[in-house]
Amino acid sequence: MGHSSQDPYLCWTTRLLGVISLLCACSTLAKSSEAHGSGIKGFRTRTYLKAIRGGSVLLQVIQEPEDPKIEEITWGVTSDSNSTYMLRLQNGKEDPLWFSLQGKYKQRVQVPSMSSLRINNLTSQDSGQYWALIMFQTGREIKAVFHLTVYDPVPLAQIWTTSASITPSWCNVTLECGAREAVEVLSVTWEVQGPHSEQEQRGAPGPPNPWTLALSLPLRQPNVSLTCVLSNPVDQKNATLQLLDLCSPDSHGEHPAVLMGGIRMGYVAVILILASGIRLWMMHEKMMEKRRSRN
Structure with missing residues (x-):
């Protein structure tokens, strides 16, 4: 009688183990069939x-x-x-x-x-x-x-100086990078090369347009080179500009841009003086002609 009470429990356990074994076998067969099928397809x-x-x-x-x-x-x-x-x-x-x-x-x-x-x-x-x-x-x-x-291959890169001016302590330049040929899927990046002390900037780095770069550099050491890199996913071209050519005073202590401005103003002054002289001479001749006619 003592063993008969345990028979239902043993029977239930045996059946449960059998079901688990059957499920494992089906899962293994399905994975094997799936792997074999993928190899064929x-x-x-x-x-x-x-x-x-x-x-x-x-x-x-x-x-x-x-x-x-x-x-x-x-x-x-x-x-x-x-x-x-x-x-x-x-x-x-x-x-x-x-x-x-x-x-x-x-x-x-x-x-x-x-x-x-x-x-x-x-x-x-x-x-x-x-x-x-x-x-x-x-x-x-x-x-x-x-x-x-x-x-398409990237065309040659070019840098244009849109403005350059000098204050007592700073050189202010605005540069534009681009290419003469129109090319799709083109990006631009700027690289600044020079000693760390020369890369000081004042104010905002420039407008949000990546093709344009605005810089304010100290005059004491303007030896900085700027490189514009045009690129697409398979090609790139670059152009480099030395800011020494724009920001350095010449041997007379004047900036080349300032000198050019002075030369232009000199030409204008000479032309104005000549024009005034010619006008005065013509007025003088008219007055003399009137006097002769009266006499």
Whole structure:
């Protein structure tokens, strides 16, 4: 009788253990089936590439160690949601089989290996989405997608001095950086080079426009160089200006800008004096002519 009271408990425990074992087995089977299924269906990779117009770009397919041998690979281009087959390369054949787009790409495309495609002499029209469908000898398939953006080269940078003035202690300059050619996706940064003591600034660093820089530098040591850097994601150009040429007094103690202003004022004064002299001479001649007519 003592053991009969424990039989329901033992029976319930045994059934519970059996259910737990069954659930674990089902979970393991599901994970195994999922992993096997993903291997059959393959997967997709995405790569984002940036290149410069006139340069080249390499589209490299990602290979996995367990599937090292490619049976064939098909390359294509997607434009306006329409996919176009470009070429197909099969294992054992050196020359690719072209489907279309020969006129646009054939003279510029190289196939360094079964898993890569190189496009040379890039143009702005080459920006877009490329894809490769890879079939391995094991029957597995992978689709690789490449998003390519082709940028224009950055033109030569230039610095213009929009204003320059000198106070007894400070040199105030406003500079503008830019390029004569219009280029999209262009950013500008300023770099100041010189001893730390020379980089003192007074007031705000300038307007919020990044193309313009306003500085107030002490006259005691104006040997500071400013570099404007124009850049896009793949290229950059810079221009450098020595503030010594703008802020340093000349041998007579005058700033070049001040001297130029004085020379201009001198020319104006000479012209005014000459004009006044001519006017007085003409008035004198008229008076003399009137006197002669009366006599």
